[in-house]
Amino acid sequence: MLASNPEKEASVTPPFLVARDVRKTYGGVQALRGVSLTLRAGEIHGLVGANGAGKSTLIKVLAGLTHADAGEVLIDGNPVAVASPAVATDLGMNFIHQELAFIPGMTVLENIMLGLPKKTRFGIVDWTAIARDVEPVARRVGIVAPLNAKVKDLSTAENWLINICRALMRKARLIVMDEPTASLSAAESEKLFKIIEDLRDTGVSILYVSHRLDEILRLCAAVTVFRDGNFVTVIDRPNLTRAALVEAIVGGVVENLSHEKHHVRKEAMLSVSGLSRLPKVKDVSFELHRGEVLGIGGLVGAGRTELIRLIYGADRADAGQMTLDGQAFLPKTPAQAVKAGLGLVPEERRADGLLLTKSVAFNLQLSNLTNIIRNPALPLIDYRRRADLSSQTARDLSIKAQSIETPVGLLSGGNQQKVVIGRWLLRLPKILILGEPTRGVDIGARADIHRLIRELAARGMAVIVVSSEPDELPDLCDRVLVMAEGRIVRELTGAGITRNALVEASYAFDGTERN
Incomplete structure (x- = not known):
């Protein structure tokens, strides 16, 4: 009897998923023009491209949410027809979208079991037995909340873990993750990365869809690039660089818009003194100058959004003063703030x-x-x-x-x-406030938006940028205020505005009260 050759067997094992020459047209617009994707078992594979490149359409085809006009999908080398989401689940494919699927009024356990058959006893759902099955999977993915806790009280990161747990309970062989870190802090993202790598090591495939190229470079063994509904290329790990990704995504080199760092005290447009709204904003003071791009950094929950709401009149301060162009300024409503010369681009553009x-x-x-x-x-x-x-x-x-x-x-x-x-x-407001201005946008649109912000500042507009993107504020801002636990804990200027300085300042605050 001949001995088997594991290396030879591995070489002929078909990929878990192959999508080949997939085409889709919506109302005369070609969303997919013959794209292809190959994903092996136990592989983290990136899918990147500008907004409108066709990524979401392909995912909908794989999920059974829409049907391709042409092309084929193969699982383990066998052609399949993904006629519905239920068929996709039966084939081992699960999808976690940026807008997470959960029901706030239900418990962690009930959300994990959404859409899954449930054990019963005497015709009644046996939640105790179900919990015994779910518990080890929940702990494996890092869920620390009790299974009977309501998900409305949990963070976005915890709800991501609930969605991953649900996929594993469905015996997922592939989990598609769409912009998984868009609403997560740096620390929460790190935890998610470790879970993704653990899933890979146990044989689960991950299709990682993101505009954050640093994450793609860190996690992925290979990356498929789409552009304008076309398949462009696959870049394997040995050739995977930021420059190669950018060139493939946009079809050329994106202009480097980082500007010379300088900090010259200019005319104060907005002065904030001792502004507080407990417990989220504590004794914040700063000045914003005409023609300046001022960044506000810090971790999610540091108080950045709450501070902006006070400045824009969406919330009322407990204490503190503000002046705008030397005049007392404390708007009671956003309408008053707009009339005084403020504009706001909110974090959640689609909702707000x-x-x-x-x-x-x-x-x-x-x-x-x-x-x-x-x-x-x-x-x-x-x-x-x-x-x-x-x-x-x-x-x-x-x-x-x-x-x-x-x-x-x-x-x-x-x-x-x-x-x-x-x-x-x-x-043309005097002050424009932008919350997460490039969240979820592609690298080309990001460059356009950054260029526009710099042009507005050059015309004399004062701009405040609130961003969780680790590389955005250093590229864009003249000065950055870092917040932690409701306070401004550090001011970075000029060449001192770096990714490492921002991260260090965000985590350095020890929580002690300061005068």
């Missing part, structure tokens, strides 16, 4: 910044109705002026849409963000 079913033109003009009304005495919209202003803004910002009447919900994430920023360009 856009009306997704309305057109690009409608969304661009939301804060500028006085500019498109024919006569103040008769509040009738001048639709020709509305079209002219909207079209000019769309051209200036390179907003990619079929027309200004296209529903903004159909645009890519980067183009949606440009619409929100464009709304304020029409109003």
